[in-house]
Amino acid sequence: MQSRRTLLAMAVIGTAATAMLTACATSSPAPSYAERPPIVFVHGNGDSAALWQTTVWRFESNGWPADRLFAFDQPNPLARDDDAVAQPGRSSTAESAAFLKAEVDKVLKATGAGKVVLIGNSRGGNTIRNYVQNGGGAAVVSHVVLGGNPAHGIWAVKGFRENNEFSGLSGFMQQLNAPKGPNGDEATPGVKWMTLRSDNNDKYAQPDGVWIGAPGKPTNIGFDGPALKGATNVVLPRVDHRETSFSPPAFAATWQFLTGQAPRSTDVAAQANVVLGGRVIGAENQALNGATVTVYAVDPTTGARLGSAALTQAIGADGRWGPFKARGDTAHEFVLATPGNGTTHIYRSPFPRSSNFVHLRPERITPADNGASSVVVFTRPRGYFDAQRDTMRFDGKSPPAGVPPKGAGVSTSRLRLEGGGAPRAVTGEFNGERVTGLTWPAATEHTTVLELTY
Known part of the structure; x- marks a missing residue:
């Protein structure tokens, strides 16, 4: 099991290393152990903090302090069918961003850090982008890593659930992707961004609507839907939607982006107790x-x-x-x-x-x-x-x-x-x-x- 995961990670690092090293070459030297910033992990639609378990293990195994790794369970983690209409047991984009802001504020207070790193999967990426762009997060966030984030929606079909946050035609998605800064970036300036996506195996970044109950119908979203202009965009071959965040290759790419160096290992180091x-x-x-x-x-x-x-x-x-x-x-x-x-x-x-x-x-x-x-x-x-x-x-x-x-x-x-x-x-x-x-x-x-x- 470990050998297969390690070989896959090595293969991905090999194909992506040139682009990633170039992106990191102009950054400051990697922080020392004591200077590692807090990381806040943000789960996706309907999920919980439990999904970050192996990712946290890999960060710890490579020397990131355990007391600087945070993951939280968002209440009502499913998105509303219509973002503007209250729905029992579900949350709006505004509620999700407000929850993240409150958790980041707690982390900053507890650690005394000036800034945090945010790492999100799927819908968690929507929440992060909204918080950074519209909730004051740009002032306290240094790096963002988005795995499998439907950055341009899961579908962009006129007349089909247009006010759902996963519609590329929704007002929410349109304002997130509006050009920003002198280069017209989609990513909010002042923060370092990386996206991780599959080449063609993410169920929520498909040209065909098979995984949203509309087989044979175009979604108007490509395999590159999670990529953002203004971010370092990395492709991980054959990973699925969740593996864009929780797999060894995703961890290796994230560690490289944050530190400028490859991790010692993508395996999980055993503890005595x-x-x-x-x-x-x-x-x-x-x-x-x-x-x-x-x-x-x-x-x-x-x-x-x-x-x-x-x-x-x-x-x-x-x-x-x-x-x-x-x-x-x-x-x-x-x-x-x-x-x-x-x-x-x-x-x-x-x-x-x-x-x-x-x-x-x-x-x-x-x-x-x-x-x-x-x-x-x-x-x-x-x-x-x-x-x-x-x-x-x-x-x-x-x-x-x-x-x-x-x-x-x-x-x-x-x-x-x-x-x-x-x-x-x-x-x-x-x-x-x-x-x-x-x-x-x-x-x-x-x-x-x-x-x-x-």
């Missing part, structure tokens, strides 16, 4: 007060529990769970019991480093699951499944159910087992990472989730 924690949250990133978290060490080949529970914790109003002292060589089962949402058994690979972003979300039984004896979900939060690019298998089947033969647009596969019987092991494999869990009875609202880390 691993402490885990996070939040228990629902779809709107609200805390699930009253839930219970139980953690077990499990056999990585069978999913069977190794002894009694290592942690049992009731969840309060803040949604926090932990701290939990884990072994970095041990796989775990996180049992999340939530009132009204059943019980979710989340199986994870060993954690090589500590993290405060091990967020737990319930997986619900759906009407389509009626009649199933067990339901197992195989999920990759930090990327998508690509049948043409990846080596993967779910319960012996390749590609997993629901994964299309072409394109990277699906990040989960759902298995509905029939017939009942005793619990059995189910394994999901992806490019060398292997997660095994046990089936649980769907009739009593138990589900199994095999969650990939990489």
